[in-house]
Amino acid sequence: MNLKIISLVYALLSLHKASSFPLNKRSCEKTYNVIKGDTCYNIWKKYGLTETEFKNLNLGVNCNNLQIGTSLCVSSSSASSPSSSSCKTFYTVKKGDYCYKIWNAHGLSESTFRSLNPHVNCENLQIDTQVCVKTSSTSTTKKATATATSTSNSSSCSTHYTVVKNDTCYNIWTKYNLSESTFRSFNSNVNCENLQIGTQVCVKASTPTTTTTTTTTTKKATTTTTTTTTTSSCSKHYTVVKNDTCYNIWTKYNLSESTFRSFNPNVNCENLQIGTQVCVKASTPTNASTPTTATTTTTTTTKKVESSVTSNASPTFTWLRECQTENNYALSFDDGIYLYDEDLLDLLKRKGVKVTFFINGNNVSSIKTESVRNTIKRAYQEGHNILSHTWSHKDLTTCSSDTIRSELKLLEDEIYAIIGQRPKSIRPPYMAGINDSRVINTLQSYGYSYGILWKIDSRDWENKGDINTILHTFKTGLATSHRPIILNHSFYEGITKEKLLTLVEKEIDYLSSMGLTGVNMETCIGHKVYRNSGEGF
Ligand SMILES: [Zn+2]
Known part of the structure; x- marks a missing residue:
């Protein structure tokens, strides 16, 4: 194994860790540092963000395990206009997932996946974390070049071990009394998910030396274009008030759920905001199928999957994680x-x-x-x-x-x-x-x-x-x-x-x-x- 490569990769990893932040920090207007007792819920409420906006601004943050000191983005210059960094498709990490599996399943290269999710720790991927697997649009792709210089302590290897049949990284680091992170720091380019027989892994470092590496990394920046969606023109709106739920509203106006949803394809019923205007009556009373073209930006999250909206009240399928009503x-x-x-x-x-x-x-x-x-x-x-x-x-x-x-x-x-x-x-x-x-x-x-x-x-x-x-x-x-x-x-x-x-x-x-x-x-x-x-x- 080439120790220079190991040092380099480790230096990059250290750099990445030290500077890990939400994807769109560049366009973040205001940040907030997590203090004791904070929850994501409190933070997004405090800053008047919806859950989706908050998550988009803070990709990869694990709200179930919010770390004190984490810098979160709470306001974006692009909040009201298409953002260069809004994620189009989120994927929710589930049991048994690892980064490799996710980027493969979504046809992404590792580097694309990592550039979309700089905040995600693949070594300790938490269930329920939302990761980005697609940005809003890739019609315009710009390349930005960043130069990073870092100094890092790295170790040369004094003892190698050759992988034999049935070995796993876990077995090896346990056998040599290493912690997982130490083992991984010695072997940053070893793929534990697919450990090959005959691979030489490092199990003991020699006296640590200091190496300085200068490297150039290339990140992809994507810009957003607006998408076009078909919606029905509305003749009557209703403004959401406190304690409203979609269910209450469609019931009040004698609409079926699917009709309501077809009138309001962009309304997030899981997080209905006070003041939102929802449509409760279409302009063509006989049939809601007069489509007009409206230009809107849509943000899709994996929390909810809605079928294509049609006028004949076709059923929808919805994923739910929360009750409609608070408390x-x-x-x-x-x-x-x-x-x-x-x-x-x-x-x-x-x-x-x-x-x-x-x-x-x-x-x-x-x-x-x-x-x-x-x-x-x-x-x-x-x-x-x-x-x-x-x-x-x-x-x-x-x-x-x-x-x-x-x-x-x-x-x-x-x-x-x-x-x-x-x-x-x-x-x-x-x-x-x-x-x-x-x-x-x-x-x-x-x-x-x-x-x-x-x-x-x-x-x-x-x-x-x-x-x-x-x-x-x-x-x-x-x-x-x-x-x-x-x-x-x-x-x-x-x-x-x-x-x-x-x-x-x-x-x-x-x-x-x-x-x-x-x-x-x-x-x-x-x-x-x-x-x-x-x-x-
Ligand atoms: Zn089960």
């Missing part, structure tokens, strides 16, 4: 029904809290089991929602459309036989498919309208019964939203009745102390979560 929360439990859900129902009854179960038909337990069926029936009767987590917990992106169909239908038929309802809401296992238009279109074609994600992941499965750690994660997450959907599990490896009940009780008590109310998903999202009779398969 409601929705606890949800995946992967059941399992052994302790009866005890959980007792606890929920005592606490007066409604929740949602995203169940499988055949995973850790079988829905054909009498006790499982009884628990489902009881949960439904007690006001909880029973929704789909697929028949056998498959990654839907790996399934053919036929397999997706059977994953939905098998479970629906069994749920229908028990509670007389068919879910039209789903939480896809592993969050897989949230950026996959084939999966989304397939779900939609089978009548599914809502994909229910979450704002807070308790990470109960990872911290198995370590209540303090789980609650810390939970409280940090809660700081970003006062209407969160929350992910828990009915089953994970090592779960016990005590672990489940202790966690849920503490969560509920904490949420109550914040003045929040636990509701089922239907109340939370303000939409029907089951099909009308006659709909569906």
Whole structure:
């Protein structure tokens, strides 16, 4: 291995770390340094930004783990006009992701990905981080050249190790008593995700020396052009007031959800701003299909995927992470029904809290089991929602459309036989498919309208019964939203009745102390979560 290259790469990495900042810092008019007790939510509210604006200004910031001292952009010179740096497509990091996988999946080179996401730490990629995978427009691409000079301490290698079959970086750094970061600093150009037999890796440094490197890096700057979208001309507007939700507005004006959305394709119902003008009546009363052309800029986030807007009220598919109404929360439990859900129902009854179960038909337990069926029936009767987590917990992106169909239908038929309802809401296992238009279109074609994600992941499965750690994660997450959907599990490896009940009780008590109310998903999202009779398969 060429040690000069290692030094150079390390120097670059150090430089990158020291200067890591949001992509568009260049156009940032005002920055704010995070202090103790800050949350993203507080910051964007304070500066009058929407969540989307804030995230666009601060790509890669992990709001679930906001670090004191982080410099955030809170005002951009380009806030009201097309920005050179607005991200067109975000991708939300999910379990099992790593940068390599993400840039490959989106057809990006590593350098493009990194230039889009200078703030993202690929070595410690946090679930739920939003990363940019596409900018607004690449019609004009300018190259800017920056020269950077840095001085960095780097180490020469005194001991090498040759990778053999079945080695992993983890095994190697553990074997040589190195921390991961030390190992990586010795081996910056080793790809741990695809470690090749025969590679020489460094496992011991010689006396540190100081090297000075001067290098030139090239970054891509992209400019935005406006996009053209088709919308209906509006004859009546309504101005959003405090406590309004899209649901309230379309109900008030006797509109269907899809009609409302077709009138207001750019309105973000998840974060409806007071003062927003929404359209509640089209200019052509007989039919809303007179399209006019309006020039607007659109910002797409992966949080919500809307189908193309058409005049014949075609169904939409929407991903949701939060309740429509402030101060409601929705606890949800995946992967059941399992052994302790009866005890959980007792606890929920005592606490007066409604929740949602995203169940499988055949995973850790079988829905054909009498006790499982009884628990489902009881949960439904007690006001909880029973929704789909697929028949056998498959990654839907790996399934053919036929397999997706059977994953939905098998479970629906069994749920229908028990509670007389068919879910039209789903939480896809592993969050897989949230950026996959084939999966989304397939779900939609089978009548599914809502994909229910979450704002807070308790990470109960990872911290198995370590209540303090789980609650810390939970409280940090809660700081970003006062209407969160929350992910828990009915089953994970090592779960016990005590672990489940202790966690849920503490969560509920904490949420109550914040003045929040636990509701089922239907109340939370303000939409029907089951099909009308006659709909569906
Ligand atoms: Zn699951």
